[in-house]
Amino acid sequence: MTITNKKISLRFPRHLVDRPVVYHLIKDYNLELNILKATISSEEGHMVLELRGERADFDKGIEYLTKTGLIIDTLCREVTRNEARCTDCGACVTICPAQAFSVDSISRDITFDEEKCVVCGMCILSCPSRSMELHF
The missing domain is CATH 3.30.70.260 (ACT domain)
Structure with a gap:
């Protein structure tokens, strides 16, 4: 089995x-x-x-x-964030159904938790700086 x-x-x-x-x-x-x-x-x-x-x-x-x-x-893929491209605009935060993104209340920096990611691709579509990347 x-x-x-x-x-x-x-x-x-x-x-x-x-x-x-x-x-x-x-x-x-x-x-x-x-x-x-x-x-x-x-x-x-x-x-x-x-x-x-x-x-x-x-x-x-x-x-x-x-x-x-x-x-x-x-979902044999993973989503990663290109830190150099990210502008911390927050577009990914509101769109993510798995709540894999969080905002630091003081610095306003965005943190991405890959463990929570369900690879739905919504952040990739919403990211204006194209810092979210899909890897197969």
């Missing part, structure tokens, strides 16, 4: 936001999951999950998600 543990990002198009996806992953595919981030509206959805289970169940669960039409991205 091989156990697989991976973080994945799911994007839900409008016509799939009302599907009980998480329920099926647990009930039908025996997967344990931890929802790291979720934003679901009637228009679209995005969810970052940490999935864990036997390799065969994991593969079947991913196949189910793919056949359902969800956009899946495995």
Whole structure:
């Protein structure tokens, strides 16, 4: 028995936001999951999950998600901050769903905690100085 543990990002198009996806992953595919981030509206959805289970169940669960039409991205990447480029503008602080950024109340310097990062990429998109970088 091989156990697989991976973080994945799911994007839900409008016509799939009302599907009980998480329920099926647990009930039908025996997967344990931890929802790291979720934003679901009637228009679209995005969810970052940490999935864990036997390799065969994991593969079947991913196949189910793919056949359902969800956009899946495995998080086999890391986000880093280029300190030389960062201007401490704070754009990343408010956008980060994992609260991986903090602001020093006195100096106003921004600190990035890579351990909290769920690699959603929101900070990369919001950073005007392009100091947030994605590495595969």
